[in-house]
Amino acid sequence: MYIHQRKDWPNFTWDADKISPLLGAVRHNQGKILGQMQALGFKLQEETMLKALTLDVVKTSQIEGEQLNPEQVRSSIARRLGIEIAGAVPAERSVEGIVEMLLDATQSYAKPLTAERLFDWHAALFPTGRSGMYKINVGAWRADVMQVTSGPMGKEIIHFEAPPAIKVPAEMQQFLDWIETDQGIDPVIKAAIAHLWFVTIHPFDDGNGRIARAIADLQLARADQSPQRFYSMSAQIQAERNKYYDILENTQKGELDITPWLEWFLDCLMHSMAQTDEVVSKTLIRAKFWETHRETQLNVRQQKILHLLLDDFFGVLNVSKYAKINKTSTDTALRDIQDLMQKDILEQEGKGRSTSYRLK
Numbered sequence: 001m002y003i004h005q006r007k008d009w010p011n012f013t014w015d016a017d018k019i020s021p022l023l024g025a026v027r028h029n030q031g032k033i034l035g036q037m038q039a040l041g042f043k044l045q046e047e048t049m050l051k052a053l054t055l056d057v058v059k060t061s062q063i064e065g066e067q068l069n070p071e072q073v074r075s076s077i078a079r080r081l082g083i084e085i086a087g088a089v090p091a092e093r094s095v096e097g098i099v100e101m102l103l104d105a106t107q108s109y110a111k112p113l114t115a116e117r118l119f120d121w122h123a124a125l126f127p128t129g130r131s132g133m134y135k136i137n138v139g140a141w142r143a144d145v146m147q148v149t150s151g152p153m154g155k156e157i158i159h160f161e162a163p164p165a166i167k168v169p170a171e172m173q174q175f176l177d178w179i180e181t182d183q184g185i186d187p188v189i190k191a192a193i194a195h196l197w198f199v200t201i202h203p204f205d206d207g208n209g210r211i212a213r214a215i216a217d218l219q220l221a222r223a224d225q226s227p228q229r230f231y232s233m234s235a236q237i238q239a240e241r242n243k244y245y246d247i248l249e250n251t252q253k254g255e256l257d258i259t260p261w262l263e264w265f266l267d268c269l270m271h272s273m274a275q276t277d278e279v280v281s282k283t284l285i286r287a288k289f290w291e292t293h294r295e296t297q298l299n300v301r302q303q304k305i306l307h308l309l310l311d312d313f314f315g316v317l318n319v320s321k322y323a324k325i326n327k328t329s330t331d332t333a334l335r336d337i338q339d340l341m342q343k344d345i346l347e348q349e350g351k352g353r354s355t356s357y358r359l360k
Contacts, residue, residue: 060234109221136205160252162202187223192265236272316356
């Protein structure tokens with residue numbers, strides 16, 4: 001028996017004595033982070049928020065096995081929020097769609113969540129009306145059986161089966177009425193329940209996980225009473241992906257007492273907040289670097305590489321990697337690198353085939 005088949009569905013219960021200390025710690029960290037950000041000043045707040053939102057978009061897609069270009073995501077978010085960045089690049093429609101959804105969820109958190117708004121999110125995620133090679137119902141509730149799976153095609157693991165399609169409209173209306181009504185539940189707890197409840201119904205042909213996480217982000221923004229996002233729940237869920245699927249599956253096959261799910265969600269949220277210190281540290285390093293080199297003449301290729309090196313550059317930088325990233329010749333790449341060395345920005349490591357470069 002799945003949780004949605006139980007007699008008292010969806011009357012969730014939980015052990016307040018177990019949850020209260022975790023919730024108190026989360027609320028304390030929320031206040032601490034917002035205080036930290038106010039002390040940083042507007043420009044650094046922008047940088048930190050841009051980093052957190054970029055992570056959120058990239059990681060929520062990775063959970064579903066989709067790899068987005070982080071630079072496209074960053075550029076799309078910056079453009080929509082009016083944040084000026086160097087080395088902006090055009091974004092593909094698939095990137096624009098998920099950025100649209102996440103920004104609508106977080107920047108317009110006070111707007112009511114309605115079926116029409118969810119349909120708009122779904123249409124943004126699937127602008128071609130297809131998921132991969134398959135045609136799906138876009139901007140409408142699903143009309144077929146839905147099994148929630150993970151893993152590669154042909155080797156899927158079935159975690160649970162969602163309610164029959166005929167029940168979806170009524171189930172979703174009940175969910176939307178609940179999320180827009182004040183039941184005296186802490187908004188953070190409400191974010192955890194909303195995530196679980198939506199995933200249980202699984203109302204769309206595809207995209208349910210990403211939309212569930214966007215709903216949680218919307219509810220967390222309501223908890224913060226702020227559109228500014230400085231931590232990424234999706235990044236932490238991706239880091240704990242196996243635990244995420246395990247707790248979802250166990251909860252779907254359990255009772256309506258969802259204490260273990262709430263404990264996991266709050267713990268995951270705590271870990272995501274802990275990453276904010278690292279994000280702030282990197283933001284300060286970036287800010288100091290660009291302040292130091294504000295008068296330095298850099299071409300677009302050089303700016304792009306420096307942004308990557310200041311963020312999460314994978315491996316070592318050499319001439320061939322520089323050329324590949326910028327889609328240019330190795331001769332041009334070498335000239336750019338030599339110019340950056342003359343400007344005291346890069347330094348060389350190793351010799352011959354082992355030659356690489358790093359920020360000085």
